[in-house]
Amino acid sequence: MPKLSYLKALNRALADELERDPAVFVLGEDIRAAASNVTAGLHARFGSDRVLDTPLSEQAFTNFATGAALVGMRPVIEFQIPSLLFLVFEQIANQAHKFSLMTGGQCKVPVTYVVPGSGSRTGWAGQHSDHPYSLFAHVGVKTVVPATPADAYGLLVTAIRDDDPVVFFAPSAALGVRDDLDFAALAPVPLGVGRVARAGDDVTVVALGHLVHDALAVADELAQRMSVEVFDPRTVYPLDVDGLIASVQKTGRLVVIDDSNRTSGFAAEVLAVVAEHCTLTAPPRRVTRPDGAVLPFALALDRAVQPGREQLLTTLLEMS
Amino acid sequence: MPKLSYLKALNRALADELERDPAVFVLGEDIRAAASNVTAGLHARFGSDRVLDTPLSEQAFTNFATGAALVGMRPVIEFQIPSLLFLVFEQIANQAHKFSLMTGGQCKVPVTYVVPGSGSRTGWAGQHSDHPYSLFAHVGVKTVVPATPADAYGLLVTAIRDDDPVVFFAPSAALGVRDDLDFAALAPVPLGVGRVARAGDDVTVVALGHLVHDALAVADELAQRMSVEVFDPRTVYPLDVDGLIASVQKTGRLVVIDDSNRTSGFAAEVLAVVAEHCTLTAPPRRVTRPDGAVLPFALALDRAVQPGREQLLTTLLEMS
């Protein structure tokens, strides 16, 4: 079977949707030259009307996409850096997200916001290393953080076809993941449905994006000592509450590894949902970025601030 | 003793700090005419250099305040509507908040962002009714939501004197609260220190801002049936974890009433912290805005989407 990388899966999803639906178009900075590689080949194939290079005007082009969506298009915006989502937070949370309810259901805003390279980019430092998915979940914008090439493909396709705004975070550390895949089997993946990435009995590790791979590695490493179940929600919002609860009810213990900040982040939500629904046999644990984290530039410091295998391993051992 | 309203307390705190420290200045829209009343009298008293009316350029004037802070000033920005914080999210979370770490501690950014009228403003509908404190807590910006006139005064003074950015949310529904106060006793209130607004034994209700008053009313109403402790953290971030734990360890039960959205909101953080540290005798409960809430205009709908006394009462009765 051929190998498909996560990055290539994104490219393929965009190409397939551009091909399938004339309402789809892509816009963003340097996407014709494909500086991030996500849009490689698309301009040559689909032309200037469907692959738009924008000036550095993030606020206007985000609302531009909303306007286009209001009259029937399905825009996909590529953002070069995660913090650009801060710059357009109003345009997503206060405009795109709110139009449906505010107009009494007169319209739809099917825009997809793609950040290919969220989280630390290794050396890009403080203003380029955020992973702000929890913010969008909090305001209620559909939010996905896929871990594998197949899910990256399937969730991007679903996001584009979804009639609401969807923010799609592709973690920088996952872009290089490659899997053996039957291309014909690539298919849409529904929002709000998690998957058990590895079955286990003793403890549930909830992980998202690149951290799913780290969680699997740690589970392997600990296989002799404990049976770790790795649950990948794939979608941050809406969250697969049933899948989560089923896993935790089986294992009775919970660790969340989450590359966003601790306070009121994704991990907090998982702990809260579990506290509401399950009885645990040990206190749950969060392995996250620290409160208010700003990633320092120096590599060892950048790494120290992010949750990783070592912390997860230590946490699991402490619980056993 | 004279009566002091919450709104007047804000005004007094601003006046006192402008008087005390020449580095303090206030900027915002329509603050000379004092459209929101928070800045009433300040322009006449302190002049045009210290009370600046800005054009509608929120992003630039927020960064302008950062720049002024970097060279020694202590700007206070009044924002007319909560969603303006969405518009300047980059400027607060990615600029003001990050300067200290990114420069290796070379500078401070003592800016205070005041939203007098956060949450529903009764009839201002979808784009004017947010209460986005959880977002700032998540990114690690110090965040306060005072409930009483004395705390409004004391926390605003502390926020202005603090060397980091602080977002100050004055809930619309709290602005009219009046208390009998000895003006001489008005004093700074430290960040990160909660208060037990009412002592009780059976259940801890955590509430912020205007909801503290609702929680107290419900506690009164239930006094014959259960002994409710009301804990008001006052600061969302940093959170008074010790105070919270002490209360919950005493009562063994927890309800959080929180006027922000449910997923990854303030209530989620409280549940998570408690799950990490305490054993409860009943599952904890969240009484919050629903996921992704957009406040509909029609009054009854606006109210239906916000957490209130009735829901809290029902929740407490269900737990008992």
Add this chain to the structure above:
Amino acid sequence: MSTDLYRTVRLIRRFEERAIEFVRSGEIVGGIHPYVGQEGIAAGVCAALGPDDVITSTHRGHGHVLARGANPARLMAELMGRESGLNKGRGGSMHAADFSLGILGANAIVGAAGSIATGAAWALRQQGKDSVAATFFGDGAMNEGMLLEAFNLAALWQVPVVFVCENNGYATTMPVASAVAGSITGRARAFGIPAFTVDGQDPEKVLEATSTAVARARAGKGPTFLECTTYRFDAHHTFEHRTRLTYRSTEEITTGRSRCPVEIQGARLTAADRAAVDAEVESLLEAAAGIALGSAHPDPAAALSYLYAGEI
């Protein structure tokens, strides 16, 4: 045409006066931003548009929505938060929309709608339609970066959009001279957009200027910018009726009110024609108010309807 324009400005004026009464009586919760004094702009601009065109509006939006042909009863019902409202009572004054008429919504965030309109106009052209977008905003919005960015996109991509700046002299209490460095039309011209100052008190002048702009847009020549000078006769928002904000002198208000679009357009009709229109408007609004007042309130159990396009 004279009569039509008069009917529109008169309708808007009387609608606003009635809405203000309903604010006073409590039927409208939260207040409104009255359009009184600025009617000539909405009337003139919308008269220049065709059925496939679209508009975006502002916090001060009733005039635009009415001029574009929305049902006054449904707009009034919206202001009262009723199920029969344009937005089923979910939007209120600042979000009134009627997609069936190409009204893509009032917007409560100053400066936001310009880029939305630009995107819509661009998309309609991509779809092979001949549509033009007209987007309204105030003088205060000229200082919002996101609107200036929209000028750039529209100019670069020759988008068929007409930018309509209603310069009423103030952003809330902020005089335009203290808020806008340089000139309003100069700012638009700097993006290569042809920009003109028009007497916004005269609906016919606005219609004429807009017609030229719309023709340009349809011909593929891109955006035009119209600064329509006007005066806000009433409060920034009805909350001002309760507070005392002293940012305008009585003399200034008197002078400002002396050029009234309803009078200017009314003087172009015979007394009899004018009276007939007035009566027609009164009975229309009487009926509209009755319908609105008689409409059902939405069910609080449905408070979250329409939050998402489907089940979530």
Add this chain to the structure above:
Amino acid sequence: MSTDLYRTVRLIRRFEERAIEFVRSGEIVGGIHPYVGQEGIAAGVCAALGPDDVITSTHRGHGHVLARGANPARLMAELMGRESGLNKGRGGSMHAADFSLGILGANAIVGAAGSIATGAAWALRQQGKDSVAATFFGDGAMNEGMLLEAFNLAALWQVPVVFVCENNGYATTMPVASAVAGSITGRARAFGIPAFTVDGQDPEKVLEATSTAVARARAGKGPTFLECTTYRFDAHHTFEHRTRLTYRSTEEITTGRSRCPVEIQGARLTAADRAAVDAEVESLLEAAAGIALGSAHPDPAAALSYLYAGEI
């Protein structure tokens, strides 16, 4: 002065060339945005500033920081993430700052720093100081609303700030003509800011224009805008050394490189003087590289130091 300007451009050029080598060798992680070709602007602007003035810089900021007098060893150490770096290794290439020299920081967000500089300049004037701020940004930043908003504030409040636009023809791969409708100076002038186009390849021309602007600012006459035309000789970012982005023709690059600020300024020195400066720069950089390479790495246990001003 000729010699000083030459020393600065030569220092920046050689610093960048060395930094690029360190990117290649892996000593600098994450890469840099090379300033090669644009040195004349930083040199000319900073030569016009006094000790109490302040600057803000960009993602392409090494030149600004060096021209303002920062210690090359400490800048190089910062790029290598060492404790002796300007920012103690916490900032890296895009955040280099030295507050002791009035360098309020490079900024990784395009268009953000203009309003920060405006606020700083305003505040320094409030404090009774005679300071001026110079703020650098690229042609791409001219499309960021937040920068345009800053022009407005600076013009309205006559803030002593000099806006320095480095027009190198591209924002990453986007040619300026496809991104900026109208003209760059016209955009600034629309805010009532005097705006001039300067040959950014000639440090003396930049110095002259900046001196006039600084004098104007100190005299209380407000902001000036300088569009410095230049050419980026190297990649947008060193990642381009590894990928093949084909947005510029070889001919264009050859033509662009033909006007080199180091050569232009170097030609004004005698061969002997020039050789002396070159040698001085080489030994300075040799020492700087040595110091940087020999500096300690920060302790990961201190990863969150400086996150807040005090304990939290």
